[in-house]
Amino acid sequence: MSLRRLLVANRGEIAVRVIRACRALGIEAVAAVSEADKGSLPARLADRAVCVGPPRSAQSYLNRQALLATAIGTGCDSVHPGYGFLSENAAFAAACEDAGLTFVGPRSETVREMGDKLSARRLAERHGVPVVPGGTAPGGPADAVAVAERLGYPVLIKAAAGGGGRGIRVVHEPDELPAAFTGAAAEAEVAFGDGTLYVERYVAQGRHLEVQVFGDGKGEVLHLGERDCSLQRRYQKIVEEAPATGVPEDIRTRARDAAVRLATNIGYRQAGTVEFIVDQDRGEFYFLEMNTRIQVEHPVTEQITGIDLVQLQLRLAGGEPLALGQRDVGFAGHAIECRITAERPADGFRPSPGTITGWRPPYGPGIRLDTHCEPGYRVPPYYDSMLAKLIVHGRDRADATARTLAALADFEIDGIDTNLAFLRAVLAHPDFAADRITTRWVDDAMAKGEIRMPIPAEENR
Numbered sequence: 001m002s003l004r005r006l007l008v009a010n011r012g013e014i015a016v017r018v019i020r021a022c023r024a025l026g027i028e029a030v031a032a033v034s035e036a037d038k039g040s041l042p043a044r045l046a047d048r049a050v051c052v053g054p055p056r057s058a059q060s061y062l063n064r065q066a067l068l069a070t071a072i073g074t075g076c077d078s079v080h081p082g083y084g085f086l087s088e089n090a091a092f093a094a095a096c097e098d099a100g101l102t103f104v105g106p107r108s109e110t111v112r113e114m115g116d117k118l119s120a121r122r123l124a125e126r127h128g129v130p131v132v133p134g135g136t137a138p139g140g141p142a143d144a145v146a147v148a149e150r151l152g153y154p155v156l157i158k159a160a161a162g163g164g165g166r167g168i169r170v171v172h173e174p175d176e177l178p179a180a181f182t183g184a185a186a187e188a189e190v191a192f193g194d195g196t197l198y199v200e201r202y203v204a205q206g207r208h209l210e211v212q213v214f215g216d217g218k219g220e221v222l223h224l225g226e227r228d229c230s231l232q233r234r235y236q237k238i239v240e241e242a243p244a245t246g247v248p249e250d251i252r253t254r255a256r257d258a259a260v261r262l263a264t265n266i267g268y269r270q271a272g273t274v275e276f277i278v279d280q281d282r283g284e285f286y287f288l289e290m291n292t293r294i295q296v297e298h299p300v301t302e303q304i305t306g307i308d309l310v311q312l313q314l315r316l317a318g319g320e321p322l323a324l325g326q327r328d329v330g331f332a333g334h335a336i337e338c339r340i341t342a343e344r345p346a347d348g349f350r351p352s353p354g355t356i357t358g359w360r361p362p363y364g365p366g367i368r369l370d371t372h373c374e375p376g377y378r379v380p381p382y383y384d385s386m387l388a389k390l391i392v393h394g395r396d397r398a399d400a401t402a403r404t405l406a407a408l409a410d411f412e413i414d415g416i417d418t419n420l421a422f423l424r425a426v427l428a429h430p431d432f433a434a435d436r437i438t439t440r441w442v443d444d445a446m447a448k449g450e451i452r453m454p455i456p457a458e459e460n461r
């Protein structure tokens with residue numbers, strides 16, 4: 001049994017990644033593309049590309065009707081949603097189920113339960129997984145103030161429907177809370193169509209620890225180890241690593257157990273990630289959320305386990321059993337991923353779309369580049385600014401860091417601004433070498449002027 005033809009309902013590097021996995025398994029890939037992506041690498045690599053709408057995501061990559069009609073019209077038996085876009089949209093998963101298409105992800109009810117961060121927290125608590133101390137504020141700002149009093153400041157206000165680091169605000173003082181709450185509710189309503197908020201204790205010395213799980217939907221769940229994604233800016237990941245060598249072994253073990261317990265108890269199907277925040281001051285870890293999809297940083301896990309996660313997704317979706325047990329999962333060396341973006345770090349990380357006139361990526365032992373970019377590619381202004389993921393594997397963390405620095409030094413991209421110089425400065429920082437990164441490290445180091453970047457050549461003119 002196998003999938004025969006799959007609709008890739010995404011764009012960019014993850015579309016390329018899924019198409020390559022299809023090819024390896026003899027599955028035909030149909031790329032759903034917007035007008036802006038008609039000539040893109042995924043469109044050319046796929047067996048067939050179908051335009052699903054205008055450039056804007058709302059009319060193309062988020063257009064459920066167009067994507068379903070394309071899947072059915074091209075004779076697909078399955079849909080891979082990638083990450084972002086419709087990957088965590090329960091209505092889309094349900095529509096695929098209703099149309100007899102295999103959605104490469106969990107059951108739509110699981111997507112729904114985990115998509116709402118409040119219901120996800122309740123599920124975690126029910127299965128004995130510690131959650132960040134916090135509470136809801138059904139009565140509005142006054143309730144939020146009461147919750148914050150109980151927790152102590154600073155607190156975070158979070159959107160129940162948030163994602164991708166959006167819909168999160170830190171509040172330091174009681175006076176700031178009512179206005180922050182009202183503003184955040186309005187923003188969440190616009191961004192996610194749901195203004196529900198909740199309040200959590202802000203973990204100041206936090207590390208982002210996450211566990212990759214894989215379930216067969218029948219109660220069998222494996223973990224593929226953990227990742228450290230503490231290197232973030234504004235709650236968004238920039239550099240990710242596996243294994244999480246900066247987190248004490250006992251916390252890593254307990255987090256793995258907690259993730260497997262949660263996934264097992266809900267009969268989880270497919271790839272998923274349970275995210276935690278480690279409170280280094282208290283020596284505790286807490287559940288943040290579960291992402292019911294393949295994640296951006298899945299390659300670091302692939303590099304240290306030798307397991308192709310997207311192929312595993314496709315095999316499972318085709319009806320094969322999970323052909324491996326926990327004892328078959330081994331870990332070797334250390335892997336680091338850098339998200340390379342079309343942004344101007346010197347200018348508040350403003351997106352810098354445009355044409356890539358020169359593209360000279362690094363090569364060498366342990367170097368992997370997941371990308372849809374090529375010389376002459378025009379980075380459209382409509383989507384996420386990620387150009388590529390540089391994934392480097394080494395025998396240990398120091399080796400992987402040295403190789404990453406060398407690879408970043410070799411990488412040349414002309415025509416648009418990128419964060420390459422920023423990444424070089426970050427990885428060269430002594431705190432990175434010492435594995436002393438917390439989720440606020442980038443913001444603090446930048447405020448202190450510790451991340452020095454050469455001024456782009458054009459500004460010297």
Ligand code: ADP
Binds near residue numbers: 162163164297
């Ligand atoms: P990961 O969780 O895989 O590390 P991110 O959190 O960076 O990755 O999200 C992956 C992509 O999906 C990003 O482009 C992000 O902007 C987008 N994304 C994730 N969740 C949402 C959401 N709820 N709404 C909008 N975009 C989202």
Ligand code: ADP
Binds near residue numbers: 164165201206275288
């Ligand atoms: P998203 O769905 O946007 O990924 P998360 O709940 O995963 O939302 O949080 C994103 C990031 O925000 C985390 O990786 C972490 O750095 C930070 N964060 C979230 N909750 C807390 C908290 N209670 N204290 C400190 N930082 C937090």
Ligand code: MG
Binds near residue numbers: 165275288
């Ligand atoms: Mg998250």
